[in-house]
Amino acid sequence: MLPAVLDRIAAACRRASRDPAEVTLVAVTKGHDVAAVRRHVLAYGHRVLGENRVQEWRAKAAELGEEAGVEWHLIGHLQRNKVRMLRGVGLIHSLDSERLADALEAEGARRDETFRVLVQVNVAREEGKFGVAPEAAAELARHVASLEHVALEGLMTMAPYSLDPERSRPVFRGLRHLGDRLGVPRLSMGMSGDFEVAVEEGASWVRVGSALFR
Numbered sequence: 001m002l003p004a005v006l007d008r009i010a011a012a013c014r015r016a017s018r019d020p021a022e023v024t025l026v027a028v029t030k031g032h033d034v035a036a037v038r039r040h041v042l043a044y045g046h047r048v049l050g051e052n053r054v055q056e057w058r059a060k061a062a063e064l065g066e067e068a069g070v071e072w073h074l075i076g077h078l079q080r081n082k083v084r085m086l087r088g089v090g091l092i093h094s095l096d097s098e099r100l101a102d103a104l105e106a107e108g109a110r111r112d113e114t115f116r117v118l119v120q121v122n123v124a125r126e127e128g129k130f131g132v133a134p135e136a137a138a139e140l141a142r143h144v145a146s147l148e149h150v151a152l153e154g155l156m157t158m159a160p161y162s163l164d165p166e167r168s169r170p171v172f173r174g175l176r177h178l179g180d181r182l183g184v185p186r187l188s189m190g191m192s193g194d195f196e197v198a199v200e201e202g203a204s205w206v207r208v209g210s211a212l213f214r
């Protein structure tokens with residue numbers, strides 16, 4: 001339930017001497033229909049939602065309509081040919097290549113809009129997972145900084161799947177050190193299984209799905 005997740009975020013903030021206002025819950029709604037989203041997320045007044053597929057997001061956004069006042073975050077891998085479909089996206093968590101950054105720049109210039117992005121980093125170096133290697137993050141960040149219509153707001157990572165949240169801690173800490181080094185201290189990290197550890201390690205956004213819908 002969403003209020004319980006917010007309570008757990010607040011408790012993790014207290015443990016880490018952080019202000020809960022520094023942490024934004026991105027309610028991940030993938031795989032849940034609009035009726036469930038209304039019941040489990042919007043009913044609590046929460047308006048920051050995340051989807052990982054462009055098509056599913058567009059369909060849900062259209063069904064909910066603008067009056068729902070939702071700030072949508074795209075958290076999944078983004079293909080360059082989908083950039084034109086990004087209408088009213090609040091934050092893209094998954095920038096992972098210069099070519100995608102260039103596609104966003106071109107679309108942003110065409111519309112006279114700026115896309116807010118996070119660079120996704122594969123801190124754990126998991127085979128077959130999206131995100132740039134930690135040593136490549138600086139170069140991608142520099143590239144984004146040279147673009148006029150793409151604004152770099154931080155870094156994002158996914159920890160390897162584990163039942164033990166402590167296994168995620170070194171990954172989250174690694175992202176924090178990288179963000180500090182690159183001067184982009186805001187971090188998107190932590191999911192249902194490990195968001196409290198992420199908050200303790202400095203997350204600015206936690207992306208929580210299944211814990212909200214149980």
Ligand SMILES: *Cc1c(COP(=O)(O)O)cnc(C)c1O
Pocket residue numbers: 028030052075076158190191192193207208209210211
């Ligand atoms: C699905 C998803 C989440 C949320 O996962 P839960 O374990 O359901 O909380 C977070 N981030 C990304 C990128 C996802 O695809």
